[in-house]
Amino acid sequence: MSNYDERLDAFVGRQLIEAKFGQDAVNQAMIRHWVEAMEDPNPAYLSDDAARATGRPGVVAPASMLQAWTMRGYAATQALARGESAPGASGFAELVGLLDEGGYTSVVATDSDFEFHREVVPGDRISVDEVVESISAEKTTGLGTGRFVTTVRTYRDAEGETVGVQTWRTLRFRPAAPEAPKALRPRPALNRDNAFWFEAAREKRLVVQRCADCSTLRHPPGPGCPECGSFDWDTVEASGAGTLYSYVVAHHPKHPAFDAPYLIALVELAEGTRLITNLTGVTAEDLEIGMPLALEWLEADDGLTLPVFAPTGPDTDHPRPTEN
Amino acid sequence: MRGPTRSLSRSAAIVGIGATEFSKASGRSELQLACEAVLAAIRDAGLTPADVDGMVTFTAETSSENHVARNVGIGDLTHFSRVHHGGGAACGTVAQAAAAIHAGLADVVVCWRAFNERSGERYGLGQADRPMDSNADRAAYSWMTPFGLSTPAQWVAMNARRYMHEYGATSEDFGRVAVTARRHAATNPKAWFHGRPITLEEHQASRWIAEPLHLLDCCQETDGGQAVVVVSAERAKDLPHKPAYVVGAAQGQAKDQHMMTSYYRPAISGLPEMGVVGNQLWAQSGLTPDDVQAAVLYDHFTPFVLPQLEELGFCGRGEARHFIADGHLDLGGRLPSNTHGGQLGEAYLHGMNGIAEGVRLVRGTSPNQPDDVTNVVVTAGTGVPTSGLVLGA
Numbered sequence: 001m002s003n004y005d006e007r008l009d010a011f012v013g014r015q016l017i018e019a020k021f022g023q024d025a026v027n028q029a030m031i032r033h034w035v036e037a038m039e040d041p042n043p044a045y046l047s048d049d050a051a052r053a054t055g056r057p058g059v060v061a062p063a064s065m066l067q068a069w070t071m072r073g074y075a076a077t078q079a080l081a082r083g084e085s086a087p088g089a090s091g092f093a094e095l096v097g098l099l100d101e102g103g104y105t106s107v108v109a110t111d112s113d114f115e116f117h118r119e120v121v122p123g124d125r126i127s128v129d130e131v132v133e134s135i136s137a138e139k140t141t142g143l144g145t146g147r148f149v150t151t152v153r154t155y156r157d158a159e160g161e162t163v164g165v166q167t168w169r170t171l172r173f174r175p176a177a178p179e180a181p182k183a184l185r186p187r188p189a190l191n192r193d194n195a196f197w198f199e200a201a202r203e204k205r206l207v208v209q210r211c212a213d214c215s216t217l218r219h220p221p222g223p224g225c226p227e228c229g230s231f232d233w234d235t236v237e238a239s240g241a242g243t244l245y246s247y248v249v250a251h252h253p254k255h256p257a258f259d260a261p262y263l264i265a266l267v268e269l270a271e272g273t274r275l276i277t278n279l280t281g282v283t284a285e286d287l288e289i290g291m292p293l294a295l296e297w298l299e300a301d302d303g304l305t306l307p308v309f310a311p312t313g314p315d316t317d318h319p320r321p322t323e324n
Numbered sequence: 325m326r327g328p329t330r331s332l333s334r335s336a337a338i339v340g341i342g343a344t345e346f347s348k349a350s351g352r353s354e355l356q357l358a359c360e361a362v363l364a365a366i367r368d369a370g371l372t373p374a375d376v377d378g379m380v381t382f383t384a385e386t387s388s389e390n391h392v393a394r395n396v397g398i399g400d401l402t403h404f405s406r407v408h409h410g411g412g413a414a415c416g417t418v419a420q421a422a423a424a425i426h427a428g429l430a431d432v433v434v435c436w437r438a439f440n441e442r443s444g445e446r447y448g449l450g451q452a453d454r455p456m457d458s459n460a461d462r463a464a465y466s467w468m469t470p471f472g473l474s475t476p477a478q479w480v481a482m483n484a485r486r487y488m489h490e491y492g493a494t495s496e497d498f499g500r501v502a503v504t505a506r507r508h509a510a511t512n513p514k515a516w517f518h519g520r521p522i523t524l525e526e527h528q529a530s531r532w533i534a535e536p537l538h539l540l541d542c543c544q545e546t547d548g549g550q551a552v553v554v555v556s557a558e559r560a561k562d563l564p565h566k567p568a569y570v571v572g573a574a575q576g577q578a579k580d581q582h583m584m585t586s587y588y589r590p591a592i593s594g595l596p597e598m599g600v601v602g603n604q605l606w607a608q609s610g611l612t613p614d615d616v617q618a619a620v621l622y623d624h625f626t627p628f629v630l631p632q633l634e635e636l637g638f639c640g641r642g643e644a645r646h647f648i649a650d651g652h653l654d655l656g657g658r659l660p661s662n663t664h665g666g667q668l669g670e671a672y673l674h675g676m677n678g679i680a681e682g683v684r685l686v687r688g689t690s691p692n693q694p695d696d697v698t699n700v701v702v703t704a705g706t707g708v709p710t711s712g713l714v715l716g717a
Contacts, residue, residue, distance in 0.1 A: 185469075185470050185471075185472070186451075186452045186465075186469035186470055186474070187470070188463075188465075188466030188467075188469075188470050189462045189463045189465065189466050190463070190466070191459075191460075191463045193460070193463065194463055194466055198466070219588065220464070220467045220582075220588070226579075226580070245486065245587075245592075246482050246483070246485045246486040246489070246587075246592065247482070247485055248473065248478050248481040248482050248485065248534050248535065249532065249534065249535035250472055250473075250478055250534050250535075251531070251532040251533055251534060251535070252477075252531070252532070252533045252534070253448070253449055253450060253475065255450075255452050255472060255474065257452075257472070258472040261532070261535075262472055264471055264472055264473045264478065264482070266482055266486075266587050266592075273588070274587055274588050275467070276467055276468055276471050276473050276585070276587065277471055278471050278472065284535065289485075289486070289489045300470070304470060306470055306471065
């Protein structure tokens with residue numbers, strides 16, 4: 001056990017907040033505010049007659065209000081926020097300081113279990129004290145890594161008789177770092193010979209360079225035609241039909257833009273040229289060289305739209321990724 | 325094809341070889357590795373730096389000839405040139421050295437390659453995060469990296485998958501190449517994998533890198549340097565070691581050539597640039613595959629060893645898997661290959677260590693020396709514009 005764990009452990013059984021009475025005795029006005037806010041129609045909270053009809057001597061406070069009678073109030077909360085310690089809560093301040101030291105700077109309440117020993121009635125003065133029951137080992141949660149701090153709050157009346165016991169659990173946690181934005185795919189290096197292709201892709205058009213003189217198609221594009229020597233060219237738009245010529249299942253090294261293993265394919269277009277692309281809507285086990293494929297578009301990010309391919313045919317009618 | 329009167333065959337010989345140790349972290353500069361290798365090769369040749377008048381290296385080399393020369397005491401140079409395309413340059417350096425000697429441009433040419441490829445810039449990590457500029461070489465990656473096709477293993481995997489489809493080859497056929505290389509490395513004290521052979525089962529169980537390539541289909545990454553000294557055949561006679569004559573030396577690039585991704589040819593299951601090299605080697609030397617007793621086949625990735633055997637004529641198209649399964653790359657086989665352990669087993673030195681092994685095979689000093697070696701074929705990088713040598717006694 002580390003020294004820090006030992007220091008935390010020393011709090012178990014220790015009183016965090018000394019017994020202290022609430023600022024006001026239990027009273028009808030606060031009960032009224034509560035039941036109106038809660039839209040609780042039980043008349044026993046507001047009418048002595050109604051309460052007597054249930055066998056009680058008179059109005060009772062809603063059980064779930066127990067904690068409310070001892071709350072420190074607005075002014076004291078503001079004082080705490082200013083860093084002034086609340087009287088009688090030095091143990092609490094010390095524990096919070098130790099948790100801060102461990103990086104557990106955030107807090108969220110996770111459980112509140114009550115045992116009610118007797119009903120509270122107007123005129124009761126209620127006190128509460130708080131004792132540490134347990135502090136957990138470090139746990140990883142969706143919110144972040146932290147420790148569950150469980151305390152027992154004992155509510156008593158003016159005579160010191162227990163009216164209720166609350167087991168109160170909070171998670172004191174290190175806020176998880178916000179998820180880093182997903183890495184972008186490597187950018188193409190654009191130049192005078194290739195920019196047209198990526199610009200067309202941005203418009204979701206798969207084009208193939210064509211010699212303006214001998215009409216030979218070529219990919220990857222280049223400034224000159226290897227067949228006739230012409231430097232004049234235009235493009236044709238591909239039909240989007242193709243077949244799988246070869247493929248790679250990429251595992252290592254990992255690149256943050258790609259979720260390994262991922263499928264890289266060499267696709268032969270119906271027009272006859274081939275291109276490197278990715279496959280979607282299919283797993284490696286279902287790949288077969290020669291299988292028919294159809295063009296889809298991947299909007300990889302704001303700056304990059306790429307042609308990808310998916311299987312065609314009756315066996316592959318599962319939903320396609322949407323274009324986003 | 326060149327007529328015999330113009331052939332450079334046997335006009336030059338490799339007479340010195342020298343290397344640094346092969347490691348994963350050399351702890352010194354690439355320039356120093358280059359200088360150490362160059363000096364070692366010159367000394368092995370029984371020459372001094374002052375004798376050197378030509379230097380040839382790779383365009384990928386970070387240490388220019390002027391830096392190496394002034395650090396090892398090489399004086400005036402009358403010939404220096406560089407060869408492009410990564411490992412494809414290896415035998416091309418010797419081809420250019422032999423050509424320069426044949427043409428009278430230089431008399432003693434040192435060829436080298438040195439890098440901290442493991443502790444420094446690792447090629448195996450791929451191109452994805454390299455800065456992009458828009459020259460033609462860089463722009464060519466635009467057709468690959470946005471789709472996650474970024475690493476040499478992935479590039480080769482695309483060809484390998486198609487090769488399997490066309491010829492019925494399997495991952496085990498590729499694996500046998502690695503097993504043979506590692507068996508040879510196991511008995512080569514200079515090899516990184518000295519004493520560490522592998523089984524085919526281990527190959528099959530190794531993790532996927534880029535299917536169909538397992539980890540053990542991929543060569544290691546290495547820090548080190550390797551140099552060789554080429555001199556004229558006449559001069560070679562006066563030097564201490566048995567000359568390894570440059571019986572053939574050729575570079576080759578084939579139609580619709582790309583850098584590792586020549587995926588747009590009618591077929592992608594061959595290595596036609598190696599065919600260009602092979603045709604020249606046989607024409608220059610007047611030899612045929614039957615005249616060759618051993619080979620050093622570039623093996624950065626196992627699948628490309630198969631089409632090399634086919635392109636060079638050691639077996640028919642699609643038959644390499646049977647040739648290998650029958651044990652013909654092993655000692656005692658028809659063509660003992662990569663007897664130093666290859667790049668899979670000894671070191672990845674962009675093929676230059678393979679040339680040194682070719683020299684040792686001719687000298688009779690390979691760590692796994694087959695009997696009666698007269699001629700050795702050495703190849704350079706596959707999938708790229710490439711080169712090859714026939715070295716002979």
